[in-house]
Amino acid sequence: MVNDDKPLLQITKEGVIAYGTPWDGKHRLSTNTSVPLKGICILERSAKNHIIRLDSKEQLRSAYPMMVQQTHKSSHPASARETMELIDRLMEAVPIYRLSCNMEPEAAKVAYEGMQGYKFSK
Numbered sequence: 001m002v003n004d005d006k007p008l009l010q011i012t013k014e015g016v017i018a019y020g021t022p023w024d025g026k027h028r029l030s031t032n033t034s035v036p037l038k039g040i041c042i043l044e045r046s047a048k049n050h051i052i053r054l055d056s057k058e059q060l061r062s063a064y065p066m067m068v069q070q071t072h073k074s075s076h077p078a079s080a081r082e083t084m085e086l087i088d089r090l091m092e093a094v095p096i097y098r099l100s101c102n103m104e105p106e107a108a109k110v111a112y113e114g115m116q117g118y119k120f121s122k
Contacts, residue, residue, distance in 0.1 A: 004029035006070065009037060009090065016093050039095045039115050042066050046100035049107045051114030054096045063096045 005025030007018045016037040024030035041051075042063055054063055067087045074080050097115055101107035 001029040002031055002033060002035055006072075011086065011089050011093055016090060037094055039097060040067075040090075041097045041099050041111060041115065044098065044100050045102070047102060049099075049101045049104070049110040051097055051099045051110055053114075054098055058098075059091055059096050062098065063091065067091065 002018050002020045003024050004027045005023070006021075008021055010017045010019065017034050018037045019034045020031045022030060022032075040063075064087070067090070068084070071083055071087060074083060095115075097111075099107070099111050099114070101110065
């Protein structure tokens with residue numbers, strides 16, 4: 001576990017790197033490490049486990065508001081604009097998924113296989 005709340009992200013020409021920080025979430029899970037970020041998955045509750053990769057239209061409609069909500073907010077207009085530009089770059093750099101899932105262990109399998117490119121849905 002890199003960080004159970006909001007890791008730091010670095011966007012480079014080669015991709016995105018996620019860094020653990022000492023400011024973790026309610027479960028107190030974080031590690032002083034870095035890993036390549038291969039995708040972002042937005043979670044929602046559902047009776048049925050399924051995952052889809054969002055196209056650019058869906059990213060703007062449903063993922064962008066979630067990304068803004070989960071990002072540091074600045075009261076300075078110039079800093080807020082820079083944050084929005086970073087969100088744009090992030091969403092161009094990694095695939096975005098929506099996982100609709102229940103609390104069953106199978107949800108993890110659906111997420112893993114879906115993000116690996118398999119067609120799997122139950």
